[in-house]
Amino acid sequence: MIRLTGLTKRFGSLVAVNDLSFRIERGDAFGFVGPNGAGKTTTIKMLATLLPPDGGGASVNGHDIVLFPEAVRACVGYMPDFFGVYDDMKVWEYLDFFAAAYRVPAPKRPGLIGDVLELTDLGDKREEYVDALSRGMKQRLCLAKTLVHDPEVLLLDEPASGLDPRARIEIRELLQELVKMDKTILISSHILPELSELCNKIGIIEGGKLVLAGDVREIAAQLAGGLTLIIRTGNRVEEACKFLAGCPSIASAQLGEGGAIECVYNGAEGQQHSILTALVQAGFQVQSFSEEATNLETLYMRLTRGVGS
């Protein structure tokens, strides 16, 4: 559905996107993760045909983004990270304008607008002025605009940035609906736990280069190499940390927030209790001992640490 082969973009001497290659299949929800300035927005803008690439190529739904930009635009819904709204314009007029911009025939527009307003839970705001809506509602309206021509592919650049927790949850639920509707979605975000709930694939980018791309579970299984253990001791915390680091089944141990010791366990599965036994036998007062499954955030922190900086 979306294919990138060696996609490159330069701004003067800065290489914003460097030889990026990955594939997203139909129905995939692809989380595009990376720190600020990593090249996520530039990549999305190139896929939306707003920026011409300087090298390599990409296609969306089989259409080359350089040769057939109109065909790409027809099948893509693009939501930018920052966007403005028009003053003195009602919600339905805003959607009608974008439906007309995508050449949706006039007789079909009222029905489509009603549908996307229902989907984004803005049905009762139809006659409201756009500039009077709250930030979260504007974000949902922008998503409604992105859906108004029923695109097969959605390019969503930080759709939940700057929203309060309630609005973020609403957007996340809405995106989960879109995943169920079998849309192909490329979504960039900094809120990693939300991506891990939405996406079946991820791509991690840093310094314009793709660090890793693939199925979330497969990558987690390959890279985690064990579990993260969170241990709290009532006494001799630093000594306990050193003791753990010396254990053969512990890959690394470090002091975390609030005096908790975070250590990566790479021993045999189901034998974590041996660590607890060793700690108790060494005279440490263990207050808590828990496991933390490797999530997207942990994965991201491990993979992007120091790369490209």
Added chain:
Amino acid sequence: MSEALETGLYRVFRFNPCVAVHELRLRMRGWRPFIVLLAYAGIACAAAALAWIPLALEQHRFGPRAIEIGRITFAVLAHTQLTLILLIVPAYAAGAVTMEREKRTLEMLRASLVTPSDIVSGKLLVILAFGLVLLITSVPVASWCVLLGGVAPEEVFYVYTFLFAVAFFAAALGMLYSARMRRSMGAIVAAYGTLIATGVLSMLIPLILAQLLLRGSSSGSGPTLGINAAFWVVLAFSAVAAWTVFFVTRAIAARLLGRGRRWSPTGVGLILGLGLMLVAVLASGPLVRALSSLSIGAFVILNPYAALSALMEGEMASMVIHGPFGGGRGPTGLQFWLWAISTGIFVLLGVGLWGGATSAFSRRHE
């Protein structure tokens, strides 16, 4: 009805009117257009009234001079409107695209299926429609001038169409800067600056040419151009016409040829534009001979104020185009030719700037 119009416009011209409809909604809504219209009509009426009252009092004292009263009142009304149009229209046009950039609404529009031509033309058409509405608000005052006497209905038509052509030129100029520049303030300053520079240069050029080409007067109406200068004038205007043809042809070719074409639209536009220029230069003999006896003062028609004054004054018109066009035809014939030439020049320049604005928008964003 609107559906049929929308479909028809797209099928025939490949023009998606959604930006025009959207602009129409935004521009005509709220209190701002009402205030602008009210201020425009108020200032035009006040200027006409201020011209008419002393003349009417003078008439009361010294006897009937109704013909002059009507003409002078109409001249003041026309010049006031020209000033208002040149103040309002460039500012509206210069902010049309830059405002979208500043508000960050342009990106989503560009990601849709609208073309640079849809955006620039849609916005320009709505600004022109607003300019037309402004002009129409003063028509009752112009009608009153006709009733006062001394102004023919054809003259009202000439003046209003000329003002509309100047509005088109000013809107296209503002749109060009709006398409090229990042900020509205910069685009507005550049548009006004260009208008002022054009106005000053168009007055200076005849003076400089008069010094350079002075070779005695023809029929007592000032120095004439001569063959060499007339050739360069034809060359310059055929270049402007070629530029216009290039943009229009390229836009049409781009839409008709579609993707995967054998011919580049730019190449087609270039061939036709240069071809036209070549034909114009080769066939320019009679035109050069006719223009050679044209008064140097003809250059002032590039200045809208001078052109409007000449259009309304038979004597000035005679001074400007006494030679090739108006000789022996009387003031009405002169006015017609002056109207045709000056309006045509502003329309031609407007079309060229319109094409330039579309091209500048495309270059900036694609």
